[in-house]
Structures are given as structure tokens and as C-alpha cells.
Amino acid sequence: MIKALHIEFLKIKRSKLLILATFLPLFAALQGGLFAVDMKGKEEDLWHFVYLGAMTQFSWFIFPLLITIILSIIARIEHHHDGWKQLFSLPVERENVYFSKLLIGFALIIYSVIVYTVGLIIAGISVGADSSIPYDMIVQRPFLVIVASLPIIAIQFYVSMRFSHVGVPLMVGIGLALPSMLIANSAKYWIYYPWTYPITSALTDTFGPLGKAEIMYTVCGLSFVVITAIGLIQFRTKDII
């Protein structure tokens, strides 16, 4: 498995994934900084506005977009030029390939969140927010967003592995992320639409899980396990044509 991970890492070495996973979160953090600059003098708690300004961008679109791109490129490396047939002609276990790709995807997603929190801290300090950094908001919350994004990660990974054309996962990922802010405003329906979960978990003050936090995180965990398992079963028995 470690060997499989190392090999997956070699494959993404020259792709633009790392650059993307660095700059997209920094862009969101920058938005937060700019938002806080506007509030300077008017409001006391600048950290809050750095967070709010950045999170409205990040949770709604930038993070789902990042997930979509990372996972589709990891799968595309094989889809492109028929890599699957060569890979599976070698002595490798299909499930090892499946999980190492998922893990590499996770590693990149977590990396991008680390960059994001560092970006938030830098943004906060540079706009002159007070010296005590509210770690529970700036650091903890973004990682909670990862948990809330588990269904998106599972769905995107499934679609990316399943369809050889990279357009399919990109369309699904972007297409479903776009209306999420609207649906998140619906107190009744948001729970049925996983693309609202990162927004809800990040901006609880604005939307709030309304007592549905437990349901939401249960759905996250369960759907991730189920979708990943279905994907694996299909992947193991798929004919490579």
C-alpha cells in the first residue's frame, strides 16, 4: 500500500495539482482579508470578518471546485491514454490502486485546507486584527468543512473514476456546486443537498444546521462509506476495454 501511494505520488509530480491546491485557498483567504479591510474601524472583531469574507467564497464554491478538480485529475491521469489497461496488466491489486488514489486525493484536499488556514492567519495579522488568534474558528472550522464535504468527495471520486471523459466529473462538480448557496437558504431542503453542507458547517451563524447538525454529519459519514464501497465493487470487477 505504501508502495502504491508512492507510485501515485510519482504520477502527480508534474501535474499542476499542487499549484492549484495552493493558490485557490490563498485566493479565498485574500478575499477574507479584503472584506475585513472594509470593516476596519467600523467593527471590533476583525478575525470574524476575515473568516466570514473568506468562508463565503471558500465553502460555497472554491472548496467544492478544488475537490472536483483534484479528484478528476487524479483519475484522468489513468483515463488519458488508456493508463488503466497498462496499470492492470502489471501485478497490482485493484483495490490498492483505488484506495491509494482516494488517499492521494485526501492528502491534497487536506493540504489545501492547511494552506487556507495559514492564509487566513496571515490575512488576519496583516489587516491588524487583535493578537489573540481565535483558533477554534480559524483552524477548527475549516477542518470541520472537510468532514462536511465527505459526500461531495465520495460522489466526485466515484464519478471521476467511473467516466473516462474528464468533462463528466467537472460538469457534475461545478454544476451541482453553483446552486448550493440558494438551496442553503432553504431551511427545509438544504439537508437533501450535500453541496450545502460545507456552507452550513462553515457559516453556522448565518444559516445554521438548525438542530440538524447531527443528522448532517451522520449523512456525511454514511454516504461516504456507501458511495466509496459501491465505487470499489464496480471498480474491481470492471472490464478494461
Add this chain to the structure above:
Amino acid sequence: MSNYLIETNGLIKSFGNFKAVNGIDLKVPKGEIYGFLGPNGAGKSTTIRMLLGLIKPTQGMVQLFGRPLKSNRLDILKKVGSMVESPSYYGHLSAYENLNITRKILELPKSEVDRVLQVVRLTEVKDKLVKKFSLGMKQRLGIAQALLGNPELLLLDEPTNGLDPSGIHEIRDLIKRLPFETGMTVLVSSHILSEVELIADQVGVIQKGEMIFQGTLQDLRVKGSSTLIIDANPMERALVHIEQMGYTVQVRDGRLYIPEQTVDPAEMNKKLVMNNISVRHLSEHRDTLEEIFLSITREDLKR
């Protein structure tokens, strides 16, 4: 245990109602070069993919190295090098990096990469990104990849596709050397007989998913017919004489054609001359392998 390195029994693969491979018994002897022939779409690639476990057979058995593939896939694949149809590669990586990935999977020493690069003569461009390679170079990279670790069995699907004549020659020489130098068993597929005619010991011909011939090239040659062509004067008397001898004769373009395999040309000549017929031309035409191949694949189409 049999001496066959690859053996399949009643191999069937259907896609819906369509049987891409229909009951193939492939028998590839150890240490030989086996030419797997058939027109495009006959089921060659599907068969090769089943040999590698890429496609699950609908029915039938695949045995490699005398063991069922199904239960020994990983152990078997360690000893198999392959290139299926167009070469696969990671375009954003260099040739060296591509081979290095396969090397790591096979747990081979680093020197193996340099060795196979040398074999296919890509050493000078090893740091170039593969997406910038020409088709011929990609093909050679695919073969290099298949040769990593000197596998005991090499499966090459249309390895000379897209190569120029000198490239074809080079690959052919390379394949021919392998069984001598390393004892490797090689299966090469092609839709052109002349490509494998010069290198293969055994051939299997498939058509519409069925094996229509399997054996040595010599056996295949026997399947061809020979025709005796005679130009004699006077033609009419020659015709009558030959028919009296019990042969069927066709007259075409002012010549006599005897499509019979048992005619002795010298005897025929003697008889005609002794009957005061002057023989201006007498020749024997044997079907080339290509003609035999075309005729058996065509015959099958008519069914």
C-alpha cells in the same frame, strides 16, 4: 503437465448479444514465437485482454504457466510483459519517469530502466516528456515497458502499428532475438500475415471470434493450393489430352490452368511433348501465405 505456456479452453466473451470471442482454444508452446492473426475486429485484443485479466471471460478457462489465471493473477503477471493495442503512457512525465513507475511496481533495480531504454534506443530522449514523442517513439516506449524485468512471457498486440518500415524491421528483429537470448515466449498479434510470417514459429488465425487455424506456418502452407499453368500449341489438342488424363482444366487468357495439387509438372510436360504438342510455357503457381490467409479468412466470412 502440458508444455503450453498459454492455454485457453473454450474461451468466450460476450458483450450483450455479441460474441467477441467465441470458444477459443489457444495453445502457445513455451519458448516459441506465436503469431496471433486475424482481421481487425476479429477478437484478438479481447483475447489478449482476457489473458491479462483485464477482461473477465464470460465462459472458459485461461491458464498461464500451467496455472489458472483467475486464482494466481498477481504471481502470473509478475512474469508477463505486455503491450495491448496502442501504448499507454503518462504524457506529462518523461520516458524515464514512465518506465520508473513500472519498475517500482515490479520491484526491479534502477539499472533495468536504462537497459530497456537501450534496447529500444530511446536513451537519448529519456528525459523528454512522452506527450512530445512521435507515435513510433511511444510504441517503442510501450515495448520497453513490456520488456522491463525480462519477463518469461511477452504479449504484444499489434506492436508495429504506426511504425515506419525501418521501425517495423527493428521491432521484428528485436522480437526474433528474444526467445534465443532469454528463452522468452512471445505472442504477437497482427492483422497482416507478412508481419509475423518472418518471425513466428506457430500461428493462430482467428476470424469473428473463432479460431479457424492453429499450427505451424508449414501446416498453414499445406492448406494452400498450387496451380499448373500451361501454354501449348495446339491448344485444343492439349486440352483434350489433359482432360483425358483425368484433370479438370480451365482456359483463361489463352492458357490452361490445372488447379490440382497432385500434378507432376515434369510428367505433364513429357506427355504433352510425346503427343506432338509443343509446350511454350509451363509453370507452377503456389499460393503465398498471404493468399492462404486471405482465402481462409474470406471463406469464413461466407459462412
